[in-house]
Amino acid sequence: MTHKPSGAQPPAHRFQHLRDRFMASWAGLVWSRGRELELMHRAMGFAALGFLTLVPLLIVVAAADPASGQGFARWLGQALGVSPASEDEVGRLFGVPGAALQRTTAFGLAALTVFGLTFGSVVQTGYEKVWDLPTARWHTMWRHVVFLALLICFLLAFVNTPNPLNSALGAAIGVLADLIGTCAFFWVAQRVLLGGRVRWCALFPGAAATALGLLGLRIFSQLVFSPLIASNTVVYGPIGTVLVIQSWLVGVGVVVYGGAIIGRIIHERRVHRRMAEADEE
Structure with a gap:
């Protein structure tokens, strides 16, 4: 008759221990908050509503902007970070500028x-x-008007701001400028939409996380969505481009809400650390 070593743990206990460690970590906490918020469902709603309600308005606004000669397709192509060929496919989808x-x-x-x-x-x-x-x-609906105006101004500035230099240094400066501008937009947007009920210092980590997440999504788009647009157009026609854009919008929704979740976790941990330091004193 064999006996198990006293220090050995059953596989179920080891799995539970690893699960508990994961849930106590940063990734586990973000995962838990995301499940409570139903992050993926909200991101899909964000994408669907954005494509149905926001995109038509932005098409008209882009057509009225003389500086953006290619209209909304140029906005979207730069946001996606796709290749020129894929950007042409996006341009065909949205028709003639103006x-x-x-x-x-x-x-x-x-x-x-x-x-x-x-x-x-x-x-x-x-x-x-x-x-x-x-x-x-209901009387705070005017904040939606301010948010929409801020979004349009942000997109206009994003598209019409050239890189300082046509070099690696210029590209780095451009990326840094995009990060600062995106962070500033989401910092102000959160404050506006929440009606000032959350302090500026508490909202900043979420804005920074959202800006970094959108930069990562842009890099992901260059590697994945750009070739997908070309291949899906051949297989499915224009609807293939729509599917890729819709998938990208889902990713944007995940980053927007996920960045806010990360920002709140950072703020809570910072507050708890300050309270612990105050108790020690």
């Missing part, structure tokens, strides 16, 4: 604006869930 503005009536533009404001409401709800805040009252 045509949307010529064919849009005042009533149609007003309807697009209302639909675009719905997108701001969805982002606000996600941020409120991240910070466990009650739903804002």
Whole structure:
């Protein structure tokens, strides 16, 4: 009759120990908060609503901008970071630049604006869930207008800002400028949408995490989404490009809400550390 060594643990206990260590780690905490927030479902809703309500409005705004000669396709192509060939496929999907503005009536533009404001409401709800805040009252809807205006200004600045130098140094400076601008936008956007209910210092880590996450998503897009656009266009036609863009928007939603989750965790740990130091004193 054999006996197990006294120090050995059953596989189930080892698995539970590893699981407990993972859940206590940074990654486990983010995973747990993401499940509570239903992160993937919210990201898919973010992508669907963004494509249906925000994209038509941005197409019209881009057509009205003389500096962005290629319209919304140029915005999207630069945000995706795709190759010139894939950017051409995106351009074919959205048609002739400027045509949307010529064919849009005042009533149609007003309807697009209302639909675009719905997108701001969805982002606000996600941020409120991240910070466990009650739903804002109806009279705070003006904040959605401010958020939409900030988003349009941010996209215009993002597209129309050239790299300082056509070199590795210029590319690095451009990436740094994009990071600072993106961080500043999401820092202000969170403050606006949350109605000032969360302090600036608490919102900054989330804005920084979102900016870094979008930079990572852009690199991922260059490696994955750019060739996918070319191959899907051959296999599925224009709908293949739509599928890739929709997948990218899901990734943006994950980064936006996931960055806010990481920011709250950083803020909570910083507060707990300060309280522990105060108790020791």
